[in-house]
Amino acid sequence: MEEQETIANELAWLRAENQQMRAQLEKLTALEKICVDRRIESAMSDRGGTSQNEPLKKDEPPMAKGQFHSSHQKGIIKRYYENKEDINSQKLGEIVSELYLADSPAKAARLWKSAETALVNLGAKKERVDKIVAAKDLQALAKLVEELF
16 A cells, blocks of 8 residues: 555656656747747848748758757757756656556557666666566666656
């Protein structure tokens, strides 16, 4: 009974962390969209275009060839990579929650594979991850996640 309460408390904590990380991810996604829009506007003004629907001239290379980022965009990219560990830990928390609630073996198998990848990306020892995933031990996974946080 105590184990169920402990797991329920950990699950509640992971869900709260998950919500915070989703909010951060939404902000980053919105900033990335703004950067892309500004890059398009900048490319249009650099080539003298006035409309986003105006086609490229024949002698102009497509924009993707030499994508340079402004200092603002570089800052956004830098902050994304600074928070990448938090984003990965959020994903792992979501995976653990989904595993706890998984209702089909196929979904559980997919989630275990995702958990393995996420754990390796967060720097967990491969041998330990392989052992937990092979045993499909949800309690050991939750304990490892707690250690990584």
